Ligand SMILES: Cc1cc2nc3c(=O)[nH]c(=O)nc-3n(C[C@H](O)[C@H](O)[C@H](O)COP(=O)(O)OP(=O)(O)OC[C@H]3O[C@@H](n4cnc5c(N)ncnc54)[C@H](O)[C@@H]3O)c2cc1C
């Protein structure tokens with residue numbers, strides 16, 4: 195059997211390793227990617243640009259030779275231009291213009307996603323950036339090193355925007371952070387949580403502008419000098435756009451069924467509407483256990499799992515993915531926020547009637563040293579009918595992030611609130627309280 199994988203970043207890499215490690219013998223694998231590098235962990239961009247880590251070198255976790263050593267044929271700087279789904283042939287062109295044709299038995303599309311580019315006047319000015327690829331991270335890093343770049347506008351206060359705003363601030367810049375919503379991180383947290391991050395950003399010197407839409411990039415001599423929004427005009431020396439991702443799904447757009455946002459629509463085994471074509475990672479949908487329906491969530495964690503499951507299915511081992519909760523986390527100037535599943539706001543948007551319970555307490559007993567102890571805020575979201583757990587959010591300066599995985603499992607396994615009430619949660623003063631906030635929240639929940 196011959197497999198072709200288009201896109202060799204996180205999803206494509208996971209698919210390739212699954213095929214090579216489990217079905218390598220007697221099978222053929224071709225990997226194609228238009229980029230000059232693979233396996234870049236974008237999550238490290240802000241850490242590197244903000245000088246919280248020494249450099250970018252450690253942000254790559256594999257190289258082409260690793261796949262060649264296992265028998266794959268891998269070609270970077272090779273753009274796949276067309277797929278003939280009837281003849282089962284992929285057409286690509288290398289950087290130096292060489293045309294490549296690869297037939298396949300099973301095709302795995304792992305084309306990923308691209309940053310959404312707002313079509314605003316002035317969009318071609320110098321000093322306007324996006325953040326996805328390693329090369330784009332490098333461009334932002336170089337921009338922040340230029341003389342005269344003192345004030346930076348970040349458009350979009352989602353995950354990338356908030357992280358790069360922190361990085362630019364750590365580099366000593368004046369940072370203006372814009373979002374159309376009335377808080378940061380609006381698609382991940384309810385207001386009671388995102389506002390904690392808003393305060394944290396302001397306390398650390400970031401100027402936040404919410405409920406504001408960018409309308410125009412202003413410039414002089416080909417270089418950006420300002421940003422005009424529906425509420426004002428600001429002098430800035432550089433702009434970083436972070437208003438979300440759009441799935442790359444050009445190759446199959448006329449042949450494969452797609453989701454509302456253009457992502458390839460796949461089943462639980464990541465098979466598309468063409469039985470010989472699989473789609474994994476940011477270019478494809480996923481199954482949400484909270485919604486109990488199809489969803490689109492662009493995360494490296496999802497991409498890796500999708501790559502593994504999709505590859506097994508493509509190779510003939512029928513397995514269903516476990517679905518996703520969209521579990522995520524962020525740490526900015528020491529404040530940690532983690533969430534999984536649906537916020538109250540997201541549940542409302544999805545027309546799922548929910549209740550929620552909030553609880554706030556110190557992580558450790560009061561007798562523990564003050565400098566080790568922090569308040570933790572928790573919200574658990576559950577369905578009005580049946581009390582099924584569908585979401586959780588936590589915020590603290592204490593590192594409580596591992597707890598969110600328990601809620602992720604609870605959502606996946608469709609657990610109800612009563613299962614949490616008397617769950618055996620150990621007590622040790624070094625870690626928690628005898629009446630810990632999970633038990634207390636569950637006990638006090640309206641059921
Ligand atoms: C700044 C930043 C921070 C992030 N932080 C996190 C984080 O902390 N946690 C997390 O889980 N996620 C994070 N993400 C999201 C994560 O990076 C993506 O979800 C992940 O990259 C998706 O992997 P993928 O392999 O599906 O797609 P991509 O990474 O988009 O890779 C797709 C690949 O396909 C190639 N390709 C596309 N079309 C073609 C074609 N026609 N021909 C040849 N090659 C093609 C591209 O060159 C690319 O290499 C972050 C993203 C960014 C940008």
Ligand SMILES: NC(=O)C1=CN([C@@H]2O[C@H](COP(=O)(O)OP(=O)(O)OC[C@H]3O[C@@H](n4cnc5c(N)ncnc54)[C@H](O)[C@@H]3O)[C@@H](O)[C@H]2O)C=CC1
Nearest residue numbers: 350351352353354355373374408436437438439492522523
């Ligand atoms: N820690 C993590 O898990 C991280 C995950 N990622 C993932 O990468 C993907 C892309 O991240 P982001 O680009 O930050 O997308 P995002 O969806 O997280 O945030 C985009 C933000 O831009 C705002 N916005 C949209 N259009 C706008 C406009 N015209 N004007 C002003 N604001 C506008 C939205 O309200 C939203 O808050 C996401 O799926 C994200 O989850 C990225 C970084 C870190």
